[in-house]
Amino acid sequence: MMPEIETARLRLRQFTLADFDDLFRLYSDSQVMQYLSLRTKEQTQASLYKHIQHWQEYNFGMWGVIHKESGKLIGRCGLGFLENTPEVELGYVFDKSYWNMGLATEASKATLKYGFEEVKLERIVAIAKPENIASVRVIQKVGMKYEKDAHYYGVDVVYYAVSRDKWQSNN
């Protein structure tokens, strides 16, 4: 049984192939993907398979985020490997109709708790383009600390991290 998480306003659950249309709506929205790369149908399908498979392999991964009140899939949030490293990164993408309500922060806090308490990770990192102010804000709000400027996925990013010890002393 793959884990699910419930927060005040959200349910974080596994992706299924039936989520394709909702995911493609996000991944093909130029405003949502402004700081990422737009994905074609084929790329979205490949991402969806990867989201599903990653869980089976590592017992962590991306969740589909359900807005409990509407029952809609409004985003994705979870953990993955930072490009070409063994480090685990927090990541998220939400539907723009649901921005600035604290939902990414709510999902990210639950994701960190899962990563530290269930997966027993030692450390979780997060990166964002510095101009992606909302994303940097979320990273800060969940208690991660700036470590360096870095370069991943072909772009300049700010790199933040939090250790399990640090996280535990604040939660």
Ligand SMILES: CC(C)(COP(=O)(O)OP(=O)(O)OC[C@H]1O[C@@H](n2cnc3c(N)ncnc32)[C@H](O)[C@@H]1OP(=O)(O)O)[C@@H](O)C(=O)NCCC(=O)NCCS
């Ligand atoms: C990044 C993202 C997930 C944030 O989701 P969200 O649910 O709106 O996040 P929250 O509401 O929890 O927090 C957003 C914070 O950014 C702030 N913010 C957003 N836009 C801002 C702006 N232009 N200037 C200053 N602050 C801004 C909000 O005020 C809020 O901070 P606060 O609580 O201190 O007021 C969402 O914007 C998104 O999906 N973006 C597109 C995908 C993406 O870029 N993902 C991250 C890739 S690294």
